[in-house]
Amino acid sequence: MRRHLLLLACLALAGIALWLSGVWLRGYHIAILTLAFLADYLTPEKYQAVTLDQAWHHWWQIGDGQRWNLYLHDSTLQHVTLAYAQFAGMVIILTGAFLFPWRTMKLRASTVHGSAHWANLKDARILLKDRGKKAAMQSQIPLGMYKGQQLVLKEKQIEEHVLIVGPSGKGKTAGIIAPGILSERGNRSLVIIDPKQELVRLTAGAVSQSMQIWLFAPTQPEHSHHYNPLTHISSMEEAEEFATCWVSNTGRSSDPFWDRNTELLITAVVLHLRDTEPNASFSRLADILTGSSFADIEALFEASPSVRAKKTAAAFLKNLKLNEKTAGGVMTDIAGRFFRLQNPKLAAVTATNDIDFNAMIEQPTAFYLSIPASAAERLQPLTACLLMQMFTAFVNRAEKEPQGQLPRGITCYLDEFANAGKIPQMAQKISMLRSTKVGLILAIQNYAQLDALYGSESKETILSNTTTHIVLPGTGQDEAEFYSRRIGTTTVIGQSMNKNAQQQSESWSQGQQEIGRRLIMPEEIRTMKKGEMLLLTDTIAPIKFRNIPYYQSQLIKRTNPQFQYPRVNEEHRTYEALTTPSENQQKEDSELAHEMLKESGAKQPSIILEREKCTYNRQTLSPD
Ligand SMILES: Nc1ncnc2c1ncn2[C@@H]1O[C@H](COP(=O)(O)OP(=O)(O)OP(=O)(O)O)[C@@H](O)[C@H]1O
Numbered sequence: 001m002r003r004h005l006l007l008l009a010c011l012a013l014a015g016i017a018l019w020l021s022g023v024w025l026r027g028y029h030i031a032i033l034t035l036a037f038l039a040d041y042l043t044p045e046k047y048q049a050v051t052l053d054q055a056w057h058h059w060w061q062i063g064d065g066q067r068w069n070l071y072l073h074d075s076t077l078q079h080v081t082l083a084y085a086q087f088a089g090m091v092i093i094l095t096g097a098f099l100f101p102w103r104t105m106k107l108r109a110s111t112v113h114g115s116a117h118w119a120n121l122k123d124a125r126i127l128l129k130d131r132g133k134k135a136a137m138q139s140q141i142p143l144g145m146y147k148g149q150q151l152v153l154k155e156k157q158i159e160e161h162v163l164i165v166g167p168s169g170k171g172k173t174a175g176i177i178a179p180g181i182l183s184e185r186g187n188r189s190l191v192i193i194d195p196k197q198e199l200v201r202l203t204a205g206a207v208s209q210s211m212q213i214w215l216f217a218p219t220q221p222e223h224s225h226h227y228n229p230l231t232h233i234s235s236m237e238e239a240e241e242f243a244t245c246w247v248s249n250t251g252r253s254s255d256p257f258w259d260r261n262t263e264l265l266i267t268a269v270v271l272h273l274r275d276t277e278p279n280a281s282f283s284r285l286a287d288i289l290t291g292s293s294f295a296d297i298e299a300l301f302e303a304s305p306s307v308r309a310k311k312t313a314a315a316f317l318k319n320l321k322l323n324e325k326t327a328g329g330v331m332t333d334i335a336g337r338f339f340r341l342q343n344p345k346l347a348a349v350t351a352t353n354d355i356d357f358n359a360m361i362e363q364p365t366a367f368y369l370s371i372p373a374s375a376a377e378r379l380q381p382l383t384a385c386l387l388m389q390m391f392t393a394f395v396n397r398a399e400k401e402p403q404g405q406l407p408r409g410i411t412c413y414l415d416e417f418a419n420a421g422k423i424p425q426m427a428q429k430i431s432m433l434r435s436t437k438v439g440l441i442l443a444i445q446n447y448a449q450l451d452a453l454y455g456s457e458s459k460e461t462i463l464s465n466t467t468t469h470i471v472l473p474g475t476g477q478d479e480a481e482f483y484s485r486r487i488g489t490t491t492v493i494g495q496s497m498n499k500n501a502q503q504q505s506e507s508w509s510q511g512q513q514e515i516g517r518r519l520i521m522p523e524e525i526r527t528m529k530k531g532e533m534l535l536l537t538d539t540i541a542p543i544k545f546r547n548i549p550y551y552q553s554q555l556i557k558r559t560n561p562q563f564q565y566p567r568v569n570e571e572h573r574t575y576e577a578l579t580t581p582s583e584n585q586q587k588e589d590s591e592l593a594h595e596m597l598k599e600s601g602a603k604q605p606s607i608i609l610e611r612e613k614c615t616y617n618r619q620t621l622s623p624d
């Protein structure tokens with residue numbers, strides 16, 4: 001397009017130059033007068049009776065002065081001559097352009113070594129922000145700017161899962177997760193892992209305007225909803241799944257015999273409790289498993305009215321009855337795995353249950369899991385169980401729907417996903433969730449985290465089942481190499497120096513040849529500038545875009561009233577909204593806002609300082 005415009009401009013200029021040369025420069029008058037003759041001759045009213053030969057003869061006979069006079073006093077003739085001059089100029093330039101050896105000047109590479117290329121706007125159109133009324137109702141996670149357009153992740157990409165890879169401090173939370181949550185429209189429910197307890201503060205105020213908020217914060221029982229894993233177990237499979245999850249997150253033994261027996265015993269006790277004490281707190285399970293000898297366990301199952309518990313325990317008891325020492329070893333092992341539940345805060349938040357995963361489908365809900373990094377490892381068994389039970393509940397519910405999809409989509413912002421512990425059969429779960437309208441946005445620091453948790457095979461499945469990958473600067477060598485290879489090779493024209501060793505003297509000649517080159521080298525990925533990110537999906541060419549973090553975007557300024565932590569009435573298990581921030585809260589928030597302002601170097605105070613009050617409503621769910 002630009003080349004065409006340039007060519008047109010050249011043509012116009014050439015025409016004008018030709019005309020000027022004819023009018024003002026005596027030396028070129030012949031050219032212009034020849035054109036004038038043609039113009040004159042071709043005017044229909046004139047010279048109709050004479051031939052071109054006769055007219056030409058007459059034109060040159062009248063003399064130079066008269067010819068010139070004729071031309072200068074006939075404005076129509078001048079205009080027509082100008083048109084002819086332009087036409088002639090155009091023909092000359094076009095012929096020149098056609099004959100000019102463009103190809104030798106700039107070779108266009110073929111695709112012989114590879115055809116990798118960056119996406120153009122046409123390729124990337126499915127990721128450009130939709131506008132209009134309908135689009136305003138949909139969740140579009142803003143990513144940043146690409147070729148002057150706003151790049152977003154739409155529901156389709158979210159439901160096919162997203163993986164964000166980047167080391168600490170490169171913008172996983174501030175650049176993608178926080179802007180994403182702030183852009184939610186209340187049509188989908190959200191699950192948000194908040195590893196630094198910053199997301200609830202930054203986003204819950206805005207989110208609470210369009211959906212109900214749940215908060216599970218085991219380190220802050222005074223604000224936290226209660227979650228009792230036992231309440232979510234009804235079948236034998238669910239009890240087994242829970243036992244596997246708990247054992248996986250409290251350390252696997254080198255000999256599977258120990259783990260198998262531990263899992264059997266946990267499954268049996270869970271089933272016993274579900275059948276005999278449906279309202280049992282989670283710490284009741286811990287009490288039984290940490291405070292019983294092998295003989296106590298034997299007596300418990302002998303007296304248990306639960307047939308399925310008895311059946312499960314029979315296998316365990318049969319294994320261990322013969323060897324007292326081994327039985328003692330298994331009991332000690334189990335006690336160690338439930339020891340951490342003795343913590344009073346943990347016992348408090350797991351005593352009853354007011355989390356109902358199905359309610360998230362009925363009503364738009366944002367469920368924050370506020371798990372501080374310092375307690376993440378200690379809480380891994382609980383967090384992993386919660387996520388596992390939640391995914392199972394979503395998949396089971398979707399299976400009951402005619403389309404196999406949940407009536408309401410759910411977006412899971414799983415920041416620092418690796419800190420959430422090992423979710424059993426995550427590789428299968430992630431592919432099952434794909435078709436249910438549950439989208440996972442997994443943020444990790446590197447692949448080694450997935451490898452350590454799930455092993456290399458499951459890691460590969462997780463990587464291939466997350467269709468969109470976002471790569472941040474500073475990634476490790478393995479990740480940079482992986483993405484460089486995945487983006488592929490392109491063909492470029494390279495310069496080469498050839499040695500001519502003919503005759504006595506040596507000479508060098510310069511040549512051009514096609515060579516293959518990675519579209520982006522691993523070191524170019526690692527050393528991207530802060531704020532630059534790579535986006536890869538399965539259907540479009542790679543995109544390198546400029547990310548806009550929440551603190552530089554208009555989003556937070558527009559939409560973020562302050563969130564008030566709920567106050568829990570322990571006696572009735574109800575939550576009350578606070579209408580005014582407490583003094584401590586105010587102080588803490590203004591300190592945070594001050595720090596953020598200092599960090600960002602912003603001159604204007606941000607909206608975080610200009611609080612709006614927001615109310616907090618939730619329906620209390622009675623324990624099972
Ligand atoms: N409000 C703010 N103003 C200015 N800079 C900020 C603000 N919030 C975060 N940053 C900066 O943005 C960068 C990205 O922070 P972010 O918390 O998103 O990193 P991250 O990739 O999530 O890292 P981590 O794994 O440690 O959570 C950091 O350098 C941080 O200092």
Ligand SMILES: [Mg+2]
Pocket residue numbers: 172173174415
């Ligand atoms: Mg973060």
